[in-house]
Amino acid sequence: MEDQPKSRRWKQNPEAVRADILRVAQEEFARNGLSRTRIEDIADRTKTSKRMVFYYFGDKESLYKAVLEAAYAEVRAGEAELDLEDLPPDQALRRLVEFTFDHHRANPDFIRLVMVENIHGGSHMSQMEQLAQQNLAAIRVLERICEAGREAGLFREDISALALHWRISAMSFFNVSNRATFALNFGDSLFDEKGQALLREEAARSILLSVLKDPTG
C-alpha cells in the first residue's frame, strides 16, 4: 500500500483497477438500471478512464453481466456462512428466515440488480452457467430442515421446500424492492427500525406456523 519514497514505485495493478470498476459499476447499475447507466458516469467515479472500462470489459452489456455474476457470487457466499446444522428444525427455520430477511436488507444493491434483471426477463442471467449448483444448495439446506422437522414429528408431511423458499424470498425481497412505492402509498412506518422488526418477526412467525403439524406448540 505505502509507496517507497525514493523510487516512485507505484506499481500498475490491473486487478485492482478491474475490481474498482466492478465496484462502482455495481452501484451505478443497481441505482439506474442498464440503459440509464452511463459508462462515463462509472468511469468518473473510478480512478481510471472510460477507455479502460471498455479495455477491461469489452462492452456495456458484458460489464453488466460481470457485475451481476459477481454480485450473485458474493451474496451466495455470504449465505453459505450460515450454519444451522446443530439447531433443532424449528429454530433452524426461524433463524433461516431472520437471516434471509436481514441479508436481503443489508444488500439492497444486489436486490436492485435482480429487479433490473427481471425487467429484462432474465436474459443475461440465463447466460450464467455456474449458479445452478449454488442455488440448489440453498434449497438443499431447506430440504434438510424440513426432513429433520418431519422426522422429529414437528413439521407437516406435505410441505414443499421450494415453495417454502419462495415465500421466504418473497417477503425478504419485497421488503427491499418495493420500499419506495410502498412507503409512498402507505407511509414509511414499516421501514423504521421498529417497523422492520415487526415485519421480520411476523414473517418468521407465519412461516413457522405454516409448517408446524401442531401450530399451537
Added chain:
Amino acid sequence: MEDQPKSRRWKQNPEAVRADILRVAQEEFARNGLSRTRIEDIADRTKTSKRMVFYYFGDKESLYKAVLEAAYAEVRAGEAELDLEDLPPDQALRRLVEFTFDHHRANPDFIRLVMVENIHGGSHMSQMEQLAQQNLAAIRVLERICEAGREAGLFREDISALALHWRISAMSFFNVSNRATFALNFGDSLFDEKGQALLREEAARSILLSVLKDPTG
C-alpha cells in the same frame, strides 16, 4: 358511446388516439422500462405518429407518468369490485388473499410498471396526488376484517392491518415480479397451473394461520 350525430364524425377522434397511445405506451414501458423504451417504437404500434405522441403528451416522462397513473387507477378500480362485506372474517381474509394473488397475476404489466418505478425510487409516483385515498381505502378493508375477526373472538388482538397488507402484497407481487430469475434459478415448476395453485393456497393458509387466535381452528 358509438353514435356521434353528424358533427364529430368518425374521422378525427383525439380521445381515441390518446387512449391508443396510452395503451401501447403502457405495454412498452412495462416491457422495457423508461430509458429503454423508444417513443418511435410506441408510435409505430399505434395508428398515429411519433409527432402526435409529443403533441398529446408533451415529453417522454410525462407520457410515462400518464401511463403509471392510468395503470394505478385501473387496477385500483378492479380491486374495488371485490365485496367482502357479507363474509365471516376468516373467509373474507382468505378470499382477499386469493383475489390479490390472482389480480396481480392477471396484471403483469402493472406489476412491471411498479418495478420500474421502484428502480426509479418512486420519483414519478411521488408527483401523483390523488392515490393517497385509494390506498387508504385498501387498508381500511383489511382493518374492517381484522376488527370483525377480533370481535368474533377469532383473530388475535395484536395484528397490524398494514403489516398484514404488506405480507399479502409481498407474495402476490413477488410471484409476478421475480418469475424470470426465480425460474432460472430453481426451475419453472412453481409457475405452471399446479405450482401456482400450490403457492396461492399456501399463501392464503399461512396468512390465515398467522392471524388466528387459535390456529388449530
Added chain:
DNA sequence: GACGTAATTAACCGGCGGGTTCATTATCGC
C-alpha cells in the same frame, strides 16, 4: 539497455433517439 507486451491517455466518431419546425388538412362556430 533493448524488445515485446500490457496498460493508459487523449481525441475522435457516428448514429440513435428525444424533441422540433413548418407546412397542410380537418373541424367548428358563425
Added chain:
DNA sequence: GCGATAATGAACCCGCCGGTTAATTACGTC
C-alpha cells in the same frame, strides 16, 4: 363560406453516449 383553431404529416436537428483509433508510457524479460 370564412376565419380560427385543433389535429396531422414529413422532414429535420443536435446532443448524448457507446464504442474506437492511434499514439504513448509502464513493465517484464533477456
